[in-house]
Amino acid sequence: MRQLLCEECVTHDRRLREGSFIIFAATVEEPAEHARVVKGRAKPPTVEQRTIHIHADRQQTTQVMDSAFYNCDRCNGKIRPGDPVYALTVWIPARQSEPPRWEDAYLYA
Numbered sequence: 379m380r381q382l383l384c385e386e387c388v389t390h391d392r393r394l395r396e397g398s399f400i401i402f403a404a405t406v407e408e409p410a411e412h413a414r415v416v417k418g419r420a421k422p423p424t425v426e427q428r429t430i431h432i433h434a435d436r437q438q439t440t441q442v443m444d445s446a447f448y449n450c451d452r453c454n455g456k457i458r459p460g461d462p463v464y465a466l467t468v469w470i471p472a473r474q475s476e477p478p479r480w481e482d483a484y485l486y487a
């Protein structure tokens with residue numbers, strides 16, 4: 379799972395901080411989940427990054443969103459180029475290795 383988050387959403391989520399850490403400890407039922415949080419300044423979005431492909435009822439439609447900004451994946455707020463932004467990656471080490479770095483396409487770390 380990966381998300382772009384605004385500074386406000388990260389500030390209000392006590393689980394999140396910069397770096398690499400265990401975000402959910404293992405339980406009897408579930409293995410631990412690991413998180414990587416990279417902070418930076420938002421790059422100008424590309425049209426490709428702002429294009430959504432929607433598959434529904436065996437049809438595919440494409441929606442191109444405004445590429446003047448990103449939207450926070452949590453609050454939907456606008457993240458404009460130069461704004462502080464956090465890239466969150468969450469994975470389950472018991473099931474997969476750490477996902478490759480993708481953050482550089484979205485932010486200047």
Ligand SMILES: [Zn+2]
Nearest residue numbers: 384387450453
């Ligand atoms: Zn937000």
